[in-house]
Amino acid sequence: MPDITAQTDSSAAPDTGATKPLLEIADLAVSFDNAVGARIQAVDGAYLSIYPRQTLAVVGESGCGKSVTAMSILQLNPSPPARYDRGSILFEGRDLLSLSEPEMRQIRGSDIAMIFQEPMTSLNPVYTIGDQIMEAILLHQEVSKSEARKIALDALKDVGIPEPERRIDQYPHQFSGGMRQRVMIAMALACQPKLLLADEPSTALDVTIQAQILELIDRLKVERDMAIMLITHDLGVVAENADVVCVMYAGRVVEYANVFELFEEPIHPYTRGLFNSIPKLGEMRDRLITISDVVNSPEEFQKLDAGIVPWWPGHEPPPDMAVSPGGDVHVLHEIKPNHWIGCWRTETLEGHRSRRPDLAFYKTEADVEMVTYDDGNGTQGGDGDS
Numbered sequence: 001m002p003d004i005t006a007q008t009d010s011s012a013a014p015d016t017g018a019t020k021p022l023l024e025i026a027d028l029a030v031s032f033d034n035a036v037g038a039r040i041q042a043v044d045g046a047y048l049s050i051y052p053r054q055t056l057a058v059v060g061e062s063g064c065g066k067s068v069t070a071m072s073i074l075q076l077n078p079s080p081p082a083r084y085d086r087g088s089i090l091f092e093g094r095d096l097l098s099l100s101e102p103e104m105r106q107i108r109g110s111d112i113a114m115i116f117q118e119p120m121t122s123l124n125p126v127y128t129i130g131d132q133i134m135e136a137i138l139l140h141q142e143v144s145k146s147e148a149r150k151i152a153l154d155a156l157k158d159v160g161i162p163e164p165e166r167r168i169d170q171y172p173h174q175f176s177g178g179m180r181q182r183v184m185i186a187m188a189l190a191c192q193p194k195l196l197l198a199d200e201p202s203t204a205l206d207v208t209i210q211a212q213i214l215e216l217i218d219r220l221k222v223e224r225d226m227a228i229m230l231i232t233h234d235l236g237v238v239a240e241n242a243d244v245v246c247v248m249y250a251g252r253v254v255e256y257a258n259v260f261e262l263f264e265e266p267i268h269p270y271t272r273g274l275f276n277s278i279p280k281l282g283e284m285r286d287r288l289i290t291i292s293d294v295v296n297s298p299e300e301f302q303k304l305d306a307g308i309v310p311w312w313p314g315h316e317p318p319p320d321m322a323v324s325p326g327g328d329v330h331v332l333h334e335i336k337p338n339h340w341i342g343c344w345r346t347e348t349l350e351g352h353r354s355r356r357p358d359l360a361f362y363k364t365e366a367d368v369e370m371v372t373y374d375d376g377n378g379t380q381g382g383d384g385d386s
């Protein structure tokens, strides 16, 4: 494994000129009105940051708050029922949560674009592909209709749609699933965003198309100096594409580290469970280890120093909590340099005052080969079928 400490030095980063994150989320909490009973706390104090030309992967089980976090960046959660309870989302130093709807409209699709989890529902079936891409361009750029068409054609070419001159006047139903996903990407990229939010951009696609889409996003990232928040369930995709990984559970960040560090030494029991639950070829088992097996074994939570206990919502807090009633019981603790895990806010940790997760880490081409993601079959880097 590479020397992680040396790599997390920002001098190892490509020359993006970036000394500050492009996006910084701190203590974000978002809840939904449930009509009956208590509000659903979808996100409950999330922290992350993304530097220019960096890929931050957000992983975690269904319902843990990944999409709500991404949608919060663009204030796209329907409100009501959504409510932004606390926190800040700084983009180039401006808090997006404090912006008005007209100000947000300026940012959506221009500085920050999103590829949604369900491409089939995001394209309007009654308009041509060209009309839909051009609409986004005309909204954000001072160009004529014919110039917008030219930009749309270039965007379709960029994402590898064959015969773009003919395809641009067709309707979504005339495109295959993979091509519709490419159209979504073309639409997102036509305005040259600085940040792309890619919510499961390849889940609905077969493995070959999935790899092509991810390769495409990666190429465009380098060509355009774009930062990417990549939401995925697939640890193979993470191994191959991420610089930094944020693991979420129940609206909280439970682990945060660069991709090498996380795959080499996952520390939080949930992350360990996540890695253990992947079937490995060549390994005989009566039954797979599940995440519950790991998070339900008390010794998994007793491996760290005294007073440092991984946070887990199903457990009773440890006795030496430093929180007054109603206070935040969770703290993201920098357990070793540049590696954070979610812990209970005990008296021991209250004295430490960890810094926020912030990693100007970039994987280089040579490093990609070195991410250890051993599927038991000698394959490294993940093959997208986990």
Ligand SMILES: Nc1ncnc2c1ncn2[C@@H]1O[C@H](COP(=O)(O)OP(=O)(O)OP(=O)(O)O)[C@@H](O)[C@H]1O
Residues within 6 Å of the ligand: 032, 033, 040, 041, 042, 060, 061, 062, 063, 064, 065, 066, 067, 068, 069, 078, 081, 117
């Ligand atoms: N519009 C909504 N109204 C009510 N609850 C919502 C709404 N959108 C999301 N939620 C709730 O917020 C929580 C987080 O949802 P979110 O969509 O962020 O999960 P996710 O991590 O993206 O999951 P998945 O991997 O399945 O996409 C869930 O409990 C979900 O039910």
Ligand SMILES: [Mg+2]
Residues within 6 Å of the ligand: 066, 067, 068, 117, 199
């Ligand atoms: Mg989602």
